[in-house]
Amino acid sequence: MSLQGKTVFITGASRGIGREIALRVAQDGANVVIAAKSTEEHPKLGGSIYTVAKEVEAIGGKALAIQVDVRDQNNVAQAMKQAAEHFGGIDIVINNAGAIKLSGVEMLDPNRFDLMYQINTRAVLVCSQAALPYLKKSENPHILNLSPPLNLDEKWFASYAPYTITKYGMSMLTVGMNQEFAHYGISVNSLWPRTIISTAAVEFSLGGKALFSRARKPNIMADAAYQILISQQRSITGRLMIDEEILRESGVCDFSNYRYADSEDELMVDLFVAE
Template sequence: MSLKGKTLFITGASRGIGREIALKAAKDGANIVIAAKTTTEHPKLGGTIHSVAKEIEEAGGHALAIQLDVRDQAAVAAAMKQAAEDFGGIDILINNAGAINLSGVETLDPNRFDLMYQVNTRAVMVCSQAALPYLKQSANPHILSLSPPLNLKESWFAVHSPYTITKYGMSMLTIGMNQEFANYGISVNALWPRTIIATAAIEFSLGGRELFSRARTPAIMADAAYAIINSEKRSITGRLMIDEEILREQGVTDFEQYRVEQSDDELMVDLFVDP
């Protein structure tokens, strides 16, 4: 498997899972568009489109850093055009940008819901639509969104239904686009971690760094994404996958390598995944 010469457009790639996928592809010599909002490093979060671009170049890839708010339809279209002009096309779109708030209907500010909907569900449609003309020209095009399987148990709606709706919207678009874009030969999938991943979202929004002993590194998601976007002729498509699932299909059996810390603590299962 290799992504050499392929062009990846990754939203939200200035840190976390998006950055890890970018660096994995860079080792093959891929062209990578880092499309994210962060141009100045946050004192706590770290990472900008420029710092990741430098890392990509050092890893052997070719980088294009574009400051982008995925809520801005015109800006998304312009970014896709710039990427295609710079690298001669777009082969892979990875919808990684996300917004999270685990409040319920009673307490959630509607403006916050609008933000989650626009960054999660709407951006998948906007980015996929803007990338489509270029993906049609690719020999092996892919759209991969970071969203979960559709688990309709009441427990996943009871506490934070607004967030659940916006993430499930991404997954439903995945199912729909897989059918809609079949004639173009585009593989369309979604990927989600079985366990929590050690990212800034976990550290600063969902429980703190102490949870890292129960988390895996972003590398597991990068390896899973790599396997998906290297598949050919829609051999993997229309699926809402868990990282472990696709890696087991690829023959991976050692998952301890992905733990943040060697610990006796039980790994914490992620949202929307049954234990």
């Protein structure tokens, strides 16, 4: 199967995993909507909606860069409308935008919780709802949320319950929307990495770039997402998947090429993943 001619709307696509997914689907000749806030490259993070659009087009995809704040439902609705009018519809929505602060309740500024909730949980609802009229018209529609398995081990709540709540909210929406949208033929899934990924979130929120020796590159998530997105007629749906899991199902056995560094350090298992 191929995503050629399919329109893929990706939030938070200006860098990291979102950018990597954009480039992966572009290899098929997909229409890629790069929906993010960054219109200029950040001095530390790099990347913007326009730089990714150029990369997408350079490898054979078609790109539409739209500045979007996923907290603003009117902005999101307008972006979906613009994307659908530009490409003739929307087939896939990838809710990748995220915010993180690993803090417990005592020390967390409530405004930071509001930010995480709006960008993580609420944005999944807002973006999926806004895309629904267009997804209903697609031959093989997908919603993919970048969120974890629902692991209720208390260790995930002990030190950073607020962040955990907002990410688990995304996954619970996956479970709910899978049932709610079943009669529309929409596949709804979540995807999460087994190990930490060499992204800005790890560098600035989990312990610095030194951890990259124990990380994998974002392209493992892109390859895993691709396998989900090419699945047909809800053959993969309602699942909260780990990247390795779906890649193994598609026949991948060797994951060494996904390592960020040629290192003997043990890979670091990501948050919410049972070891």
